[in-house]
Amino acid sequence: MCVLDSSTEDICGQAIKRLARGDMDALSDIYQHMSRLIYTTAYAITENRQDAEDVLQDTLIEIVRYCKDYKKGSPKAWVITLTRHNAIDNVKKRKHEANLDDHDVSEEYGDLEALEVFDMLRPLEEKERRIVVYKLYTGLKFEEIARVMHMTKSAVEKKYQRAILKLREKEGLI
């Protein structure tokens, strides 16, 4: 898995606690280790780079705002919770209000590969897409995803299995 190995998660967990104690340098560590996770997760869900940047920005604000509430557990799951509940939804809501286009992929380096990924995810409903991204990109466990999405673990597992089935069909493997 890319995203965060256990030692990096430890660093992030400590950084969040330092931030809660008022050590603003900790924000630099959080940004260094978690910004890519947040940005890519948001990009995978919103398919929009500007939205992903907004999500990253909003999530960092939420981290500063709620760092004192972080007690223990996976900092990755905690941050994804903030990302999901505040940033992504807020951005989607704003986008809805502004009637902005969904898609915003340029031809910059990396974006063509992004198009391929988005095309792969196209058959999935929004919840299925989120679950797949949380599971296979961020590496959250089903139980953690269930908490992030306010679903039962079994419901998450079912949706995940259904999503995988759709992806297999899309890839022509069924």
Added chain:
Amino acid sequence: MIFSKKSSDNADNRTEFEILISDKLRKLETVSMPDGIAINANAAKAKRRRISTSLSHTLVAAACLMLLVIAFPLFLPRTGITSEMDIAPGIKDESFLQSLHPLNDVFDMSDYVAVGTVVSMKDQAGDDGRNYIVIEVNVEDTIKGKVSNVATIKLLDTSDSFSLNDCTLKNFLENGARYVFITLPSEKSNTVLNIFQAIKVNKDGSLIQQYKNELPSLFDSNPSLLIDQKTTLEGLIAALRQRLGK
């Protein structure tokens, strides 16, 4: 054989197909990121903001925000979920029913929705080594699920894990207060219910607060009940019954 293994919660036990999808998702990491992100209190209201600034600027802005965040709770009443963000504005009449639409997901999963008064709350150590909160409720109206005068809601005490904005259940529920409870059944035991949402009922029948799992109730696309100060218990129950086809 590409699908030789069943998918697992363990990243080390993924099927080849899951690994393939995971690798594809990681391709998104090749997309360039902003050099830095500015943090300020107005960001949440911005529809589009393209800011690439140095991280040092970010830290200065964040320090200002930190002071704001520290001072902000002093102006809020200590009633659990309290910020204005937690109360969806302007939901009434026709829009009220529409606002319940996201609840479909909740009702699909929930097997118990009731109005009742909390008569006791106590901590209990579970056989699994985890701590639970046992809540005794005098039920006055069962909207969905088994009808009974008394309900015992037993749920995992998550107050020692991460929580946001002091929104743990202990900080929200009050002995003697009435709530609309929407619970999610536990996977392990039907007797252990996890509260998905609890909406406090005022003496005048108005609904002013809501508890949603262990997170602040954000009303965007979450499948949660949207409450404003004009929503009454009577109206809510009528709408719920209509939604449930009763």
